[in-house]
Amino acid sequence: MESEFPNLVSGIPEADVGLFTDLYELTMAAGYFREGMAAPATFSLFIRDYPPRRGFFIAAGLADALVYLQRLAFPPSAIAYLRSTGIFPEDFLDSLATVRFTGEVWAVPEGRAVFANEPLLEVTAPIIEAQLAETFLMNIVNFQTLIATKAARCVLAAQGKTLVDFGLRRTHGTDAGMKAARCSYLAGFASTSNVLAGKVYGIPIAGTMAHSYITSFPSELEAFRAWVRTFPDRSILLIDTYETLAAARKAVAVAQEMTRQGKRLVGVRLDSGDLVALSRDVRRILDEAGLTGVRIFASGGLDEDEIARLLDAGAPIDAFGVGTRLGVAADAPLLDSAYKQVAYGDRPVLKLSEKKATLAGPKQVFREYAPDGTLLRDTLARRGQDGPPGAEALLVPVMAQGRPLGPGPTLAELRQTCAAELARLPAAVRDLARPSRYEVRVSPALETLQARTAAAVRQRELG
Amino acid sequence: MESEFPNLVSGIPEADVGLFTDLYELTMAAGYFREGMAAPATFSLFIRDYPPRRGFFIAAGLADALVYLQRLAFPPSAIAYLRSTGIFPEDFLDSLATVRFTGEVWAVPEGRAVFANEPLLEVTAPIIEAQLAETFLMNIVNFQTLIATKAARCVLAAQGKTLVDFGLRRTHGTDAGMKAARCSYLAGFASTSNVLAGKVYGIPIAGTMAHSYITSFPSELEAFRAWVRTFPDRSILLIDTYETLAAARKAVAVAQEMTRQGKRLVGVRLDSGDLVALSRDVRRILDEAGLTGVRIFASGGLDEDEIARLLDAGAPIDAFGVGTRLGVAADAPLLDSAYKQVAYGDRPVLKLSEKKATLAGPKQVFREYAPDGTLLRDTLARRGQDGPPGAEALLVPVMAQGRPLGPGPTLAELRQTCAAELARLPAAVRDLARPSRYEVRVSPALETLQARTAAAVRQRELG
Numbered sequence: 001m002e003s004e005f006p007n008l009v010s011g012i013p014e015a016d017v018g019l020f021t022d023l024y025e026l027t028m029a030a031g032y033f034r035e036g037m038a039a040p041a042t043f044s045l046f047i048r049d050y051p052p053r054r055g056f057f058i059a060a061g062l063a064d065a066l067v068y069l070q071r072l073a074f075p076p077s078a079i080a081y082l083r084s085t086g087i088f089p090e091d092f093l094d095s096l097a098t099v100r101f102t103g104e105v106w107a108v109p110e111g112r113a114v115f116a117n118e119p120l121l122e123v124t125a126p127i128i129e130a131q132l133a134e135t136f137l138m139n140i141v142n143f144q145t146l147i148a149t150k151a152a153r154c155v156l157a158a159q160g161k162t163l164v165d166f167g168l169r170r171t172h173g174t175d176a177g178m179k180a181a182r183c184s185y186l187a188g189f190a191s192t193s194n195v196l197a198g199k200v201y202g203i204p205i206a207g208t209m210a211h212s213y214i215t216s217f218p219s220e221l222e223a224f225r226a227w228v229r230t231f232p233d234r235s236i237l238l239i240d241t242y243e244t245l246a247a248a249r250k251a252v253a254v255a256q257e258m259t260r261q262g263k264r265l266v267g268v269r270l271d272s273g274d275l276v277a278l279s280r281d282v283r284r285i286l287d288e289a290g291l292t293g294v295r296i297f298a299s300g301g302l303d304e305d306e307i308a309r310l311l312d313a314g315a316p317i318d319a320f321g322v323g324t325r326l327g328v329a330a331d332a333p334l335l336d337s338a339y340k341q342v343a344y345g346d347r348p349v350l351k352l353s354e355k356k357a358t359l360a361g362p363k364q365v366f367r368e369y370a371p372d373g374t375l376l377r378d379t380l381a382r383r384g385q386d387g388p389p390g391a392e393a394l395l396v397p398v399m400a401q402g403r404p405l406g407p408g409p410t411l412a413e414l415r416q417t418c419a420a421e422l423a424r425l426p427a428a429v430r431d432l433a434r435p436s437r438y439e440v441r442v443s444p445a446l447e448t449l450q451a452r453t454a455a456a457v458r459q460r461e462l463g
Numbered sequence: 464m465e466s467e468f469p470n471l472v473s474g475i476p477e478a479d480v481g482l483f484t485d486l487y488e489l490t491m492a493a494g495y496f497r498e499g500m501a502a503p504a505t506f507s508l509f510i511r512d513y514p515p516r517r518g519f520f521i522a523a524g525l526a527d528a529l530v531y532l533q534r535l536a537f538p539p540s541a542i543a544y545l546r547s548t549g550i551f552p553e554d555f556l557d558s559l560a561t562v563r564f565t566g567e568v569w570a571v572p573e574g575r576a577v578f579a580n581e582p583l584l585e586v587t588a589p590i591i592e593a594q595l596a597e598t599f600l601m602n603i604v605n606f607q608t609l610i611a612t613k614a615a616r617c618v619l620a621a622q623g624k625t626l627v628d629f630g631l632r633r634t635h636g637t638d639a640g641m642k643a644a645r646c647s648y649l650a651g652f653a654s655t656s657n658v659l660a661g662k663v664y665g666i667p668i669a670g671t672m673a674h675s676y677i678t679s680f681p682s683e684l685e686a687f688r689a690w691v692r693t694f695p696d697r698s699i700l701l702i703d704t705y706e707t708l709a710a711a712r713k714a715v716a717v718a719q720e721m722t723r724q725g726k727r728l729v730g731v732r733l734d735s736g737d738l739v740a741l742s743r744d745v746r747r748i749l750d751e752a753g754l755t756g757v758r759i760f761a762s763g764g765l766d767e768d769e770i771a772r773l774l775d776a777g778a779p780i781d782a783f784g785v786g787t788r789l790g791v792a793a794d795a796p797l798l799d800s801a802y803k804q805v806a807y808g809d810r811p812v813l814k815l816s817e818k819k820a821t822l823a824g825p826k827q828v829f830r831e832y833a834p835d836g837t838l839l840r841d842t843l844a845r846r847g848q849d850g851p852p853g854a855e856a857l858l859v860p861v862m863a864q865g866r867p868l869g870p871g872p873t874l875a876e877l878r879q880t881c882a883a884e885l886a887r888l889p890a891a892v893r894d895l896a897r898p899s900r901y902e903v904r905v906s907p908a909l910e911t912l913q914a915r916t917a918a919a920v921r922q923r924e925l926g
Contacts, residue, residue: 022658037679172642231494333793
């Protein structure tokens with residue numbers, strides 16, 4: 001998939017892509033340069049642990065990661081800024097002019113389920129290149145995986161009801177608004193309110209009306225009538241501006257006027273109050289007027305918990321607009337992701353930091369399935385090692401010598417991938433409140449490598 | 464302040480600025496257009512209530528809001544996309560070609576304290592223009608105010624210690640990373656790890672080294688020595704890769720080698736483990752070697768609570784790197800902001816929605832001060848009304864006829880504004896865990912307007 005905008009990489013101008021990084025990536029690069037260290041290093045991007053109530057993650061962000069790696073460079077304007085800081089040796093600054101990403105990437109395809117400690121992607125490249133990419137790769141994979149996971153939870157809660165992304169106004173900035181639309185669609189949302197995401201990603205766009213439309217008119221009834229004049233084929237009337245049930249009756253009057261003109265009111269929207277009681281009352285008002293085809297749309301602070309609660313309570317709601325709490329993953333707005341070096345040259349490496357120790361060496365994740373097709377268990381193994389018989393190798397090569405291996409799936413294909421994946425998750429792992437911990441084994445060969453590497457480090461550093 | 468990038472508005476290409484909006488803004492615009500509604504409307508952007516443990520907000524995002532309003536437009540490529548959706552009448556699409564923002568904006572300057580229900584900004588413009596701006600204005604003001612507020616809390620907790628923004632890798636996308644650097648600096652952080660924010664905003668950049676630098680070398684000691692060779696004047700050694708106290712002793716050895724060469728080790732960084740105990744032990748190891756000038760830098764999951772806890776426990780930490788929990792405002796990642804119509808033409812308007820009712824009419828906030836200079840109380844009043852004697856009018860005109868009134872303050876000036884503002888906050892309001900509710904009165908004239916408008920609405924809509 002190409003970048004969303006020509007000459008932009010996730011909202012960063014191409015000339016500035018190299019500078020979208022933490023300072024220490026550049027100072028470390030200067031350090032490697034000074035020492036003549038140019039061996040390939042492997043870095044592994046993974047999530048250390050589950051946030052509260054999470055039992056799985058949906059991988060996302062790879063397409064943007066690959067765009068970034070193809071654009072990573074330091075044109076003269078970038079080098080001029082770095083020079084102005086006075087931090088860097090001149091020969092290093094000169095060397096940056098020719099830096100490009102020339103390495104390889106193995107990754108879990110977007111839309112697939114991943115679990116704690118499993119690499120989402122592994123980068124192998126001359127160490128300066130692999131190091132410089134850390135900040136952007138973490139930023140873009142972390143956020144998209146966060147939102148795809150949150151959106152997947154909403155999809156599981158919605159039991160087939162229609163979901164629309166309404167998050168744009170309160171996502172954390174503009175790039176988040178674009179990526180949240182992308183990832184919620186990937187996870188199974190039907191559409192987004194984000195018009196630019198419609199243009200850029202081809203996602204269906206949807207929306208109703210705001211309270212301001214109602215308050216701009218001398219009366220609610222006049223507002224409703226004006227709206228259906230403008231959009232006779234796609235009107236959804238917002239009915240909570242003043243008093244919901246009174247407005248529902250006005251909507252009935254307008255719908256009956258439409259019926260006489262051969263038109264049909266599509267729906268009404270509730271945005272506040274007790275949505276269980278109101279949706280029932282509104283449904284009854286509509287049904288008693290013979291308007292059984294008019295849909296009820298709900299919004300206002302919704303998330304997977306509230307959607308599940310509403311549906312469990314039998315609220316006759318047909319579609320949900322999910323906004324802020326999706327767009328910022330409100331109950332768990334961060335993933336404890338890491339991008340850790342696991343090899344330098346031929347040498348497996350690790351760190352032993354308390355509660356943040358890492359597993360050495362490049363890896364593969366092997367996935368086994370139960371006879372009914374649901375996920376059975378994963379095995380974290382050394383890359384190149386054989387997996388259990390019949391197991392699927394989850395990490396696939398996606399870039400070699402700095403070039404993507406193929407065009408990558410379309411967003412529509414990723415959406416199908418994710419839907420299939422959610423269907424294969426064991427029900428206990430999918431549970432929204434108290435998920436079971438999915439089994440991720442460490443292969444004996446990886447265990448051995450880990451023990452040997454850790455022992456060598458301990459002896460060397462503490463002995 | 465100008466946009467951060469030429470031809471970009473917060474990461475959105477200028478040609479696409481108009482499409483960065485919720486679909487309903489455009490369908491409502493089509494509705495107003497069809498009905499010939501072009502009177503000026505006033506919209507008020509405010510935060511409905513405090514997130515948990517918040518007693519104040521620091522206003523931010525205005526500079527970007529004003530850039531956006533100057534660039535809002537629909538070039539042919541944008542109109543072509545909208546036409547392709549089949550949603551809009553052709554005459555409305557034609558009319559979009561000449562849409563520009565021609566209205567006025569009153570706003571609370573960035574860096575000032577604001578409280579729940581107080582407008583951060585008010586837009587008055589022909590209704591289509593004011594409506595179209597809703598999504599972007601909310602997005603940009605909401606997030607920057609969120610982060611400036613969170614960063615201000617860290618500044619209050621840090622009691623004058625140095626704070627560095629380390630959030631870039633886990634902010635929600637790229638734009639959030641840029642804005643988080645800007646807003647944390649505005650709120651009093653000393654620097655950021657975000658190199659591009661250094662270039663774009665002129666913020667000092669800072670950083671240390673990652674574990675990968677250590678693990679790239681055959682031993683930790685060799686890594687330390689190589690580092691101080693590259694950066695003899697600015698080395699901060701990361702000492703938790705394997706075992707912190709062993710590494711501290713290696714840092715002492717390296718520091719002593721540096722001393723013999725007339726150089727000085729700047730500091731060491733702790734990134735995991737029990738930071739109270741480790742910082743004490745490391746301080747003692749350094750001091751016993753006569754290295755009393757070597758600073759201790761701490762990072763790893765920090766936020767205002769953890770900073771306060773560390774300092775209360777007497778941890779001898781000189782500087783804090785604050786990352787993810789700042790960059791996503793982890794404990795409260797959303798603000799319940801709203802952009803509500805309060806007038807159309809000469810008519811004050813409001814909505815009555817349950818728990819989301821709004822106050823009618825354009826407003827002013829008057830602020831009174833205690834004799835010692837601390838904030839005493841605010842009064843929410845009708846715009847144009849006189850305030851209490853000697854009170855400060857907080858909302859000031861910043862744009863008229865679509866043009867900004869003056870160049871706006873520099874980021875350095877905003878930083879001074881915020882520092883002065885934090886010093887003026889009553890201690891009880893500033894409290895990080897259980898802030899007192901700052902008094903915000905509603906003026907009698909606004910009360911009267913509200914009661915009269917609500918009564919008229921009730922009679923009209925429910926009577």
